[in-house]
Amino acid sequence: MQYDHFINYVRNTFEQLMGPGVPVRIQPVLKNNSVRLDALTIQHENQAVSPSIYLNDYYRQYEEGTPLNTIIQEISDIYEASCGAFHIDTEMILNFSCARNLVAYKLVNYEANRELLETIPYVPYLDLAIIFYLLLDSDAAGDATAIITNEHLSLWKTDLDTIYALAAHNTPILLEASFMSLENLMRTLIIEDLKQEAALYKEQEQISDEGMLSDQTIELMAEEILNQYTDDETHAEMFVLTNSSRCNGAAVLLYDKSLEQAADRIGGSFYILPSSIHEVILLPAEEDLDPENLANMVREINDHDVAATEKLSDTIYYYDAESCKIDCIL
Numbered sequence: 001m002q003y004d005h006f007i008n009y010v011r012n013t014f015e016q017l018m019g020p021g022v023p024v025r026i027q028p029v030l031k032n033n034s035v036r037l038d039a040l041t042i043q044h045e046n047q048a049v050s051p052s053i054y055l056n057d058y059y060r061q062y063e064e065g066t067p068l069n070t071i072i073q074e075i076s077d078i079y080e081a082s083c084g085a086f087h088i089d090t091e092m093i094l095n096f097s098c099a100r101n102l103v104a105y106k107l108v109n110y111e112a113n114r115e116l117l118e119t120i121p122y123v124p125y126l127d128l129a130i131i132f133y134l135l136l137d138s139d140a141a142g143d144a145t146a147i148i149t150n151e152h153l154s155l156w157k158t159d160l161d162t163i164y165a166l167a168a169h170n171t172p173i174l175l176e177a178s179f180m181s182l183e184n185l186m187r188t189l190i191i192e193d194l195k196q197e198a199a200l201y202k203e204q205e206q207i208s209d210e211g212m213l214s215d216q217t218i219e220l221m222a223e224e225i226l227n228q229y230t231d232d233e234t235h236a237e238m239f240v241l242t243n244s245s246r247c248n249g250a251a252v253l254l255y256d257k258s259l260e261q262a263a264d265r266i267g268g269s270f271y272i273l274p275s276s277i278h279e280v281i282l283l284p285a286e287e288d289l290d291p292e293n294l295a296n297m298v299r300e301i302n303d304h305d306v307a308a309t310e311k312l313s314d315t316i317y318y319y320d321a322e323s324c325k326i327d328c329i330l
Helices: 003-018 056-063 068-083 096-102 111-117 150-156 160-174 182-205 215-228 249-254 258-266 291-304
Strands: 024-030 036-042 052-054 103-109 122-125 128-139 142-147 177-181 239-243 270-276 279-284 317-320 325-328
Touching (some): 003 024, 003 068, 096 128, 096 150, 103 111, 128 160, 258 279
Antiparallel strands (some): 036 052, 122 128, 128 142
């Protein structure tokens, strides 16, 4: 089945499942870094906002042999879960007096988003662009956001300077900065995955709380897993700068005093490796570090390990602790 036939099949299937009077659409969406995706939207009349479920990855699963009924069931499960995950009042989008407290910013690649930047307010920053969005809701299911467009500015009768000032004030409050060693972040992620797997196993096997692994046991398991990915060689310690939700966390670079505080904790100047739009890695500047090798490492990781919509840049940045300035170096 060709891709066009696949997305039409999904749409027709959900039209039948939802019944008459419930619009089911396939909408092309321009995502970060000019990635174009097709989103399934189902708009019940009692829903102010419809979740978007992107179908491109599901087609790849189909090509790899996943049965269509399995894909339909997974999409249905995601739709049902997302309907109750966020509580969004459209007044927050239409009324600027409501929206102003939800304005936040994030960083994207300038060159890779030229088409998108023609339709939205932005501020150039290094080889990147600061763009703006509304943080509509945030919980364990993730963040519900809406990109602020030029149409929003017209609707709200406001301008770029006002939006920028609001975002600079709101974002560090809505999404607090997080600074930790890379090793501690890996440990945290492993523990979170183990706890999720344990909770799923408990639900499937109907295990009592007494039969569950203790937090201490999970932490020991995480330490064993972490040791498999580390070695005994001495390396400069790497740090991760992100935000409390670990979503669009590279924007912490923009927070007032965030880089100065990082320099205090690291003990001087440092390189900034753009891991993704969600976080950056800070590496203490040492004489034996070759920026060209760092740049090659970032390019390789971006090419093989970072999703196309999450790539920030191939550029290496340097923060000088004495001048308190950040510059592109490669």
